[in-house]
Amino acid sequence: MTTKRVSIIVAALAAASLFLAACGSDAKTSTSAGGSTATTAAAATATTAAPMATKTCVEVAAANPDFTTLVGAVKTAGLADTLSGTGPFTIFAPTNAAFAKLPAGTLESLTPDQLKSILTYHVVAGEVMAKDVKAGKVKTVNGEEITFVVNGNNVSITDAKGNTVNVVKTDIACSNGVIHVIDGVLMP
Numbered sequence: 001m002t003t004k005r006v007s008i009i010v011a012a013l014a015a016a017s018l019f020l021a022a023c024g025s026d027a028k029t030s031t032s033a034g035g036s037t038a039t040t041a042a043a044a045t046a047t048t049a050a051p052m053a054t055k056t057c058v059e060v061a062a063a064n065p066d067f068t069t070l071v072g073a074v075k076t077a078g079l080a081d082t083l084s085g086t087g088p089f090t091i092f093a094p095t096n097a098a099f100a101k102l103p104a105g106t107l108e109s110l111t112p113d114q115l116k117s118i119l120t121y122h123v124v125a126g127e128v129m130a131k132d133v134k135a136g137k138v139k140t141v142n143g144e145e146i147t148f149v150v151n152g153n154n155v156s157i158t159d160a161k162g163n164t165v166n167v168v169k170t171d172i173a174c175s176n177g178v179i180h181v182i183d184g185v186l187m188p
Helices: 003-022 037-044 057-062 065-076 096-100 112-120
Strands: 089-094 123-125 136-139 145-151 154-158 164-174 177-182
Touching (some): 057 089, 057 164, 065 089
Parallel strands (some): 089 177
Antiparallel strands (some): 145 154, 154 164
């Protein structure tokens, strides 16, 4: 794996962590989802009006007790440094409750490489804010695609296995990207 790809993966996981940390916020945001690979690439370069964040996605997630499982997985997979990198990354971050929906023993049975593949499946290169998300397929940093469905302000994501999760909170700003919280774990 190239250094650039590892950096992207780490940054994405960091963004996911920040996003998860923000889940405890009382602010309500609307959700949207990504579009085709071309649309996503264009959206990823868009700038946002969000205030400048000072913590990386990993730091944001680590500060939130709702993301202890995610942060632990990021560390086990060796992605903490990468996701703390420059980015930008868009992380679709599952909460502890999302991980709890997995069959018992699933996380514990994964090798670090398998865990890395799953976690990088939750990361898209670039900073994609909720308003820039469009329905369609988007390539994640692990090379596999996820599919977004947008219905008004509701966004869902379908993974390669056909499982669908919902985006429940959006636009958690990080110094190296953005986190969107999801209610399930995506599987490549």
